[in-house]
Amino acid sequence: MSSSRPQYHYGFANEFVSEDPRCPESLPKGQNNPQKCPFGLYAEQLSGTAFTAPRSENRRTWFYRIRPSVIHEPFVPVDAPHLTCDWNVVPPNPNQLRWKPFTLSKEESQKEINFVEGLRTLCGAGDPKVRHGIAVHIYVCNSSMNDCCVYNSDGDFLIVPQMGQLNVKTEFGPMKVSPNEICVIQQGMKFSISTIAAESRGYILEVYDSHFILPNLGPIGANGLANPRDFLTPQAFYEDIELGKDGNGRGLYTVYNKFQGSLFKAQQAHSPFDVVAWHGNYVPYKYDLSKFMVINAVQYDHADPSIFTVLTCPSNKPGTAIADFVIFPPRWSVQEHTFRPPYYHRNCMSEFMGLILGNYEAKEEGFLPGGASLHSMMTPHGPDAKCFEDASNAKLVPTRVADGTQAFMFESSLSLALTKWGAETCNKLDADYYKCWQPLRKHFVEK
Numbered sequence: 001m002s003s004s005r006p007q008y009h010y011g012f013a014n015e016f017v018s019e020d021p022r023c024p025e026s027l028p029k030g031q032n033n034p035q036k037c038p039f040g041l042y043a044e045q046l047s048g049t050a051f052t053a054p055r056s057e058n059r060r061t062w063f064y065r066i067r068p069s070v071i072h073e074p075f076v077p078v079d080a081p082h083l084t085c086d087w088n089v090v091p092p093n094p095n096q097l098r099w100k101p102f103t104l105s106k107e108e109s110q111k112e113i114n115f116v117e118g119l120r121t122l123c124g125a126g127d128p129k130v131r132h133g134i135a136v137h138i139y140v141c142n143s144s145m146n147d148c149c150v151y152n153s154d155g156d157f158l159i160v161p162q163m164g165q166l167n168v169k170t171e172f173g174p175m176k177v178s179p180n181e182i183c184v185i186q187q188g189m190k191f192s193i194s195t196i197a198a199e200s201r202g203y204i205l206e207v208y209d210s211h212f213i214l215p216n217l218g219p220i221g222a223n224g225l226a227n228p229r230d231f232l233t234p235q236a237f238y239e240d241i242e243l244g245k246d247g248n249g250r251g252l253y254t255v256y257n258k259f260q261g262s263l264f265k266a267q268q269a270h271s272p273f274d275v276v277a278w279h280g281n282y283v284p285y286k287y288d289l290s291k292f293m294v295i296n297a298v299q300y301d302h303a304d305p306s307i308f309t310v311l312t313c314p315s316n317k318p319g320t321a322i323a324d325f326v327i328f329p330p331r332w333s334v335q336e337h338t339f340r341p342p343y344y345h346r347n348c349m350s351e352f353m354g355l356i357l358g359n360y361e362a363k364e365e366g367f368l369p370g371g372a373s374l375h376s377m378m379t380p381h382g383p384d385a386k387c388f389e390d391a392s393n394a395k396l397v398p399t400r401v402a403d404g405t406q407a408f409m410f411e412s413s414l415s416l417a418l419t420k421w422g423a424e425t426c427n428k429l430d431a432d433y434y435k436c437w438q439p440l441r442k443h444f445v446e447k
C-alpha cells in the first residue's frame with residue numbers, strides 16, 4: 001500500500017465511481033455486466049436494498065474483481081458464545097445501569113484476540129431473522145485480523161472506536177478510523193481490521209431493519225449537523241493474494257460470517273480484497289465527529305438531544321428511530337435563566353450511552369471513557385446530585401462545555417435486554433450507580 005493511501009471519496013450515499021489507479025479503464029463503459037469485463041475481471045453486484053426499493057432508497061454496488069466471492073468452501077459454525085441475539089437468557093432489569101470500562105479478562109489478555117474474537121454482545125432486542133431489531137456490542141482486542149475477514153448478514157455495523165486506531169480493509173478500499181471518528185460497514189460488506197495499539201476498544205451499534213441515513217433538518221435548513229461532504233468512502237484498492245491450501249486441501253484464508261446472530265467461517269485460498277474497480281451507492285464510510293455542526297438554544301432552555309443526531313436508522317413509524325446515533329460534542333452553552341445540564345428525564349425510548357473521551361457533563365464521576373450506561377424505557381435518569389447543585393448555582397455566563405470530551409448515545413425505540421455477558425460475565429456492572437442520585441435533596445419550601 002503506498003503512503004498516500006487511504007484515499008477517499010467525499011459525500012453521503014452518492015453514486016460513486018472508483019478505479020484503482022494501477023488499472024485505469026477497469027470499469028466497464030456504458031453497462032454493468034459485459035460479456036467480458038476489462039482486465040479479465042468478474043462483475044458482481046452487492047445489493048443493499050430490494051431490487052424494487054424506491055429509487056431514492058435503492059442501494060447497490062457493482063464490483064469488478066479478480067475472483068467472484070462465491071469461491072469458498074462450506075461455512076461451519078464457530079464457537080462464539082458471547083456474540084448473540086438471544087435476549088431471553090437473563091431476567092429483565094429496569095434499573096439504571098452503568099458499566100466500568102470494558103477490558104479483556106486476565107485469561108483473555110494472555111492470548112491474541114482480534115476484532116472478531118473480541119466481539120461481545122451487551123444488549124439488544126429483536127431478531128435478525130425477521131430483520132427487525134438492534135444489538136449493542138463491545139469489542140476489545142489486542143491483535144490484528146490476519147488472513148481473515150468478516151461480513152455481517154444480519155445488518156449494519158456502526159463502529160465507534162474508543163481506544164486505538166482501526167485500519168479497516170474493505171472490498172471498496174482501505175479506511176483508517178481513529179477514536180472520535182466512526183465508521184459504518186453495511187450488511188454483507190467484507191472487512192478486516194488491523195490494530196496498532198496494544199489494546200483497542202470500542203462500541204458497535206448493529207441495526208437489523210434498514211440502513212443509516214442523515215436525519216432530516218426541517219426548519220434548520222439545508223445545512224448543519226453532520227454535513228454530507230464530511231462522510232468519506234474508501235477508493236478502490238485491490239490486492240491479488242493467493243494463500244493457497246493446507247495439506248488437507250483447505251484454503252488458508254478465513255471468511256467469517258455473522259448469520260442469524262451466530263458466527264460461521266469458511267475457508268478459501270485467496271484474499272477477498274481483490275476489487276479493482278467498483279461503482280454504486282452502497283458503500284462503507286467514515287465520519288470525523290469533530291466536524292459535526294452543533295446547533296442548540298441561544299436564548300433559554302434546551303433543544304432536545306435529538307438536535308445532536310449524526311445518523312438515524314428510521315422505523316416505519318414517522319419520526320421514530322429504530323436507532324439514532326447522537327453525540328454530545330464540545331460547544332458553547334449560553335442559555336439565560338436555564339438549568340444548563342441535561343434535564344431530568346423519563347423516556348419512551350432506550351438510551352445507551354458511551355464515552356469516547358474526557359468527562360461527561362452530567363456526571364461528576366463514575367462514567368468513564370470505555371464504559372457505558374443504559375437507561376431503559378421510562379427509567380428515570382439525569383444529572384447526579386453534585387452536578388445539580390453546581391449547575392443550579394452557577395453564574396450564567398457563556399461557557400464552554402465538554403471541551404476534550406465526546407460522549408455519545410445509541411437511542412432506540414426498542415426495549416433493550418441484557419445478555420449474560422452484559423449482566424454478569426463482563427464483571428463491569430457498577431452496583432453503586434443509583435447512589436449518585438440519592439443525595440438529591442428537597443428544596444421545596446411551602447409559602
Ligand SMILES: [Fe+2]
Nearest residue numbers: 345347351381
Ligand atoms: Fe434521556
